[in-house]
Amino acid sequence: MNKNYIILTALMIVLAGGLLIVPERQKYQQIDPDELLWEIIQPTRYVSTDKVAQLIIEGDPSLELVDVRPAADYEKFSLPKSINIPLDSLLQESYQDYLGIDGMKVLFFSNDDIKADQAWVLAKRLGYDNIYVMKGGLNCWIRTVIQPKKPSTDSPSTEFALYDFRKGAQMYFTGAKTETSGKSSNKKAVKIQRKKKKTAASGGC
Numbered sequence: 001m002n003k004n005y006i007i008l009t010a011l012m013i014v015l016a017g018g019l020l021i022v023p024e025r026q027k028y029q030q031i032d033p034d035e036l037l038w039e040i041i042q043p044t045r046y047v048s049t050d051k052v053a054q055l056i057i058e059g060d061p062s063l064e065l066v067d068v069r070p071a072a073d074y075e076k077f078s079l080p081k082s083i084n085i086p087l088d089s090l091l092q093e094s095y096q097d098y099l100g101i102d103g104m105k106v107l108f109f110s111n112d113d114i115k116a117d118q119a120w121v122l123a124k125r126l127g128y129d130n131i132y133v134m135k136g137g138l139n140c141w142i143r144t145v146i147q148p149k150k151p152s153t154d155s156p157s158t159e160f161a162l163y164d165f166r167k168g169a170q171m172y173f174t175g176a177k178t179e180t181s182g183k184s185s186n187k188k189a190v191k192i193q194r195k196k197k198k199t200a201a202s203g204g205c
Contacts, residue, residue, distance in 0.1 A: 036121070036124060036125060039124055040121070045120065045131075045132055045133060046132065046133050046134075046135040047107060047132045047133070047134055047135060048134075048135050048136075049134060049135065049136060049140050049141045049144045049145055050144060050145070050162065050165065050166065050169075052065075052079070052107065052109075052134050052141075053141075053145050053166075053169040053172075053173070054165075054169075056079065056080055056081070057169065057172055062103055062104055062105050063104075063105055063107060064083070064098065064101070064104045064105065064106045064107065065079050065081060065082035065083065065107050065109065066082065066083055066084075066085050066098065066106055066107065066108050066109070066119070067079070067082045067083070067084045067085070067109060067110070068085060068086060068087045068090065068108055068109070068110050068115050068116055068118075068119045069084075069086065069087075069110050069111060069115065070086050071084055071086060073111075077138070078138075079109065079138075079141070080173070082109075083098065085098065085119075087110075087115045087118060087119055090119055090122055090123070091122065099123050099126075099128045099131070100128055104130065105130050105131075105132060106123070106128070106130060106131045106132070107131075107132045107133070107134055108120055108123075108131065108132070108133050108134070109133070109134035109137050109138060109141075110137050110138070111137050111138050111139055112136065112137040112139055112140075113133060113135065113136065113137055116133045116134065116137060117133055119133075120132070120133050144166060145166055145169050145170060145173065146170060146173065146174060147170075148163055148166035148167060148170060149163075150163055151163055
């Protein structure tokens with residue numbers, strides 16, 4: 001059997017639970033199932049943790065971070081300026097206004113991809129656009145941004161450049177002392193200006 005079909009089948013099984021709870025309401029412009037299937041397999045719906053870190057550091061005003069984990073998990077730790085909409089509350093009317101704001105990019109995240117993918121499918125099924133998933137979730141965020149690993153000495157220069165960016169991002173988000181790779185690069189160093197960090201519970205954008 002074709003490997004792509006196996007992967008797609010597994011993904012559809014994981015996301016099926018989210019599709020089953022979409023309410024049948026006339027006001028939603030629901031996406032055609034064939035179009036939804038096509039959208040699901042597009043890698044462009046994912047955003048890397050490095051790109052998310054860059055957007056947060058640059059203060060992108062069009063970025064709306066949505067943590068779909070339970071409130072208790074959100075209060076312990078989340079991304080700066082994120083809002084909490086638990087997955088089981090996503091279809092409530094009070095939260096719908098967050099998904100359809102013109103010019104805003106909604107980025108769902110959870111501990112991994114599963115709940116964020118389900119949130120993406122629910123929102124897409126209801127006809128919302130400009131919605132994305134942070135690839136790998138907070139688990140990947142910790143590995144890449146908060147605790148980046150230095151490349152081996154024989155790694156290409158691009159790996160060292162990425163490591164230097166991640167160390168700068170680590171300082172921005174945690175206040176940790178920066179230690180760059182020491183490798184020279186033709187690219188200008190990323191300038192990081194530390195901003196006052198708001199607590200996760202404050203939420204908002």
